[in-house]
Amino acid sequence: MQNNPPLEIAGKKIKNRFFLGTGKFGSKSEMMKCISESEIDVVTVAMRRVDADAESENILEFIPDDVILMVNTSGARNAEEAIRIARLAREAAGVDWIKIEVINDSKYLLPDNRETAEAVRVLAAEGFVVLPYMTPDLYAAREMEEAGAAALMPLGSLIGSGEGLQAKKFIEILIKESSLPIVVDAGIGRPSQAAEAMEMGASAVLANTAVALADDPGNATMAFSLAVKAGRLAWLGNMAEPGNIASASSPLTGFLFEE
Amino acid sequence: MKIFLNGKEKIISNKISSLNDFVNIILGKEKGKIIELNGKVVKKGERESIFLKDGDRIELIQFMGGG
Numbered sequence: 001m002q003n004n005p006p007l008e009i010a011g012k013k014i015k016n017r018f019f020l021g022t023g024k025f026g027s028k029s030e031m032m033k034c035i036s037e038s039e040i041d042v043v044t045v046a047m048r049r050v051d052a053d054a055e056s057e058n059i060l061e062f063i064p065d066d067v068i069l070m071v072n073t074s075g076a077r078n079a080e081e082a083i084r085i086a087r088l089a090r091e092a093a094g095v096d097w098i099k100i101e102v103i104n105d106s107k108y109l110l111p112d113n114r115e116t117a118e119a120v121r122v123l124a125a126e127g128f129v130v131l132p133y134m135t136p137d138l139y140a141a142r143e144m145e146e147a148g149a150a151a152l153m154p155l156g157s158l159i160g161s162g163e164g165l166q167a168k169k170f171i172e173i174l175i176k177e178s179s180l181p182i183v184v185d186a187g188i189g190r191p192s193q194a195a196e197a198m199e200m201g202a203s204a205v206l207a208n209t210a211v212a213l214a215d216d217p218g219n220a221t222m223a224f225s226l227a228v229k230a231g232r233l234a235w236l237g238n239m240a241e242p243g244n245i246a247s248a249s250s251p252l253t254g255f256l257f258e259e
Numbered sequence: 260m261k262i263f264l265n266g267k268e269k270i271i272s273n274k275i276s277s278l279n280d281f282v283n284i285i286l287g288k289e290k291g292k293i294i295e296l297n298g299k300v301v302k303k304g305e306r307e308s309i310f311l312k313d314g315d316r317i318e319l320i321q322f323m324g325g326g
Contacts, residue, residue, distance in 0.1 A: 021326025031324070046325025049265045049318060050292060058292075059322050072325050088320055091300045092293035159326075186326075208326030
C-alpha cells in the first residue's frame with residue numbers, strides 16, 4: 001500500500017504533483033483531454049489583450065471546475081505589472097492562485113528575483129496564493145518566503161529549452177533550506193528529468209512545452225504524471241545510496257560451495 | 260468620438276455611450292474577459308454606469324494558454 005499524502009498548498013490538497021501549463025497546445029480540446037485523462041490538479045494560464053478582430057475561444061471553458069487554476073503574470077516586466085495582472089485575474093475569474101513571473105530579459109527569459117519578491121510581498125498581503133517563478137538563489141528564496149510566498153518555483157533550466165535540471169545543485173539547496181514546497185518549473189523536457197527532480201525531494205514539477213508540442217500530448221501528460229509520482233514514491237521510500245563497491249543482492253553463503 | 264482600444268486608436272459612434280454597450284458590441288460573448296479603463300479594473304457591475312468619453316483608453320484582456 002502506498003503511503004503518499006497529497007501536497008497541500010494554501011489548504012488545497014493536490015494529488016497529482018505534475019502541474020501542467022496550457023500554452024502551445026494544438027487545440028484546446030486536446031489540452032482538455034490531457035487534463036482529464038491524467039487527472040491533473042493544477043494548471044497554469046496566462047492573460048493577454050483580446051484581439052477584438054479575431055474570434056477566440058475562452059480557454060476557461062476547457063478547464064474543469066475542480067482543477068486549480070493558477071494565473072501566471074507572463075508579460076510582466078516588473079513588480080507593478082505583475083501585481084496588475086494578478087488583480088485582473090481576480091476580477092475576471094475570482095482566481096487567487098498566482099504564479100509570479102517577472103521577466104525583462106528577452107534572450108534568456110530569466111526571472112527577475114528582486115522584482116518578483118516585491119510582487120510577492122504586495123500580493124500575499126492582498127490574500128493571493130503566491131507562487132514565485134525564480135532563479136534558484138538561497139537569499140531570494142528566503143526573501144520570498146518571508147514576503148509570504150505559498151511555494152517556490154525555481155527553474156530547472158531555461159524556459160522551453162527542455163534541458164532538464166541544469167540548476168540541480170541550487171534547487172537542492174532550496175529543497176534543504178526552505179520550509180516551503182518546491183515546484184520545479186521551466187526547462188523540464190522529459191519525464192525522467194521530472195522524476196529526478198522528485199527523487200531529490202521537490203514537491204511538484206510543472207511542464208508545458210514538452211507536453212504541448214509532443215505528437216501525442218495525452219501520452220506525454222500521462223508519462224509526466226507517472227514519472228512525477230514514481231519520483232515522489234522514490235523520495236518517500238528513501239532508497240539506499242548508490243555506491244561504487246559491489247554489494248551482493250543475494251546471500252553469498254550457505255549454498256552449493258559450503259565446506 | 261475617439262478612444263484607444265488595446266493601444267490602437269478607434270473612432271466609435273457617439274451613440275455607443277456606456278462601456279457596457281461598447282463591450283457587448285465589440286466582444287459579443289464576454290465570458291472570461293476583463294476590462295481596464297484608463298488603467299483601472301472595471302468591476303462587472305460598473306459597466307452600465309460608466310460612460311465613455313473622448314480619449315478613453317480601454318484594455319480588453321482575456322485568459323489564454325500559458326505555462
